[in-house]
Amino acid sequence: MQLDTLIVNFQNKDEKAFEALYNMYSESMHGVIYNIVRDHDIAQELMQDVFIKAWNKADSYNAQKGRFFTWILNIARNTAIDKTRSKSFKNSSKNLNAEYFVDILPTHESLNDSTDAIGIAKFVTKLAENCKKVIELLYFKGYTQKEASEALDMPIGTIKTRNRNCISELRQMVLE
Numbered sequence: 001m002q003l004d005t006l007i008v009n010f011q012n013k014d015e016k017a018f019e020a021l022y023n024m025y026s027e028s029m030h031g032v033i034y035n036i037v038r039d040h041d042i043a044q045e046l047m048q049d050v051f052i053k054a055w056n057k058a059d060s061y062n063a064q065k066g067r068f069f070t071w072i073l074n075i076a077r078n079t080a081i082d083k084t085r086s087k088s089f090k091n092s093s094k095n096l097n098a099e100y101f102v103d104i105l106p107t108h109e110s111l112n113d114s115t116d117a118i119g120i121a122k123f124v125t126k127l128a129e130n131c132k133k134v135i136e137l138l139y140f141k142g143y144t145q146k147e148a149s150e151a152l153d154m155p156i157g158t159i160k161t162r163n164r165n166c167i168s169e170l171r172q173m174v175l176e
Contacts, residue, residue, distance in 0.1 A: 007068050011058040025069065029076040036080035037049055037089070044122055050076045056090035057062035081142045123173045138163055 001009075001020065029050055034043035054061075054072050061071050083089050107116070124135055135150060137143040138159075147155035149156040 003068070004063070007061070008064070010055075011061065013055075013058070019054060020070075021072075025072060026051070028069075029072065032073060032076050032140075033080040035053070035140050036077070037083055038122065042083065042089075045079075046079050047076070050079050077142070081144075084142060092119070123170055126173060127166060127169060130162060131169065134159060134162045135166055135170070 006017045006020055010021055023104060025045060030043055030047045033046045033050070037043055037046065050072065053075050057075075057088060059069060065071075093139070124132060127135065133152060137147065137148040143151065145156055145159050148154075149159045154162075
């Protein structure tokens, strides 16, 4: 079945379309969510929440505004970020062991292996260093633009401009 047909069927609440899209995208969504929350159980739970949210908001998807994958990816990313900002997540993070903190400390590598969960690492690695840093913080580590601005010691306007330009550059690479 064609992707466009699957999406229309999904929007019409067809459970088989839901299952097919879930099978197509669940691994990628789990990878993105895990990269933000750093807990497999929470990532699994949130990934299921993402698909329920997508199911409930299916009529808000508009193919004219972008790809279905991008739409559901944004739902996944926002859901994971919302979770990390929740009080329960912050309280549970206080009891984490030292291994967790070693794993999240910034490394000299610009991107980690789990970035490739959505198959874009090969493109991101081709970007200029300043783009890699911005993309990594905003999309793979779940930073807000303000947090990225502080982490990189750059004005927020510069972060926004670089983000827009770098995403545009990535889009061109993917389309080539």
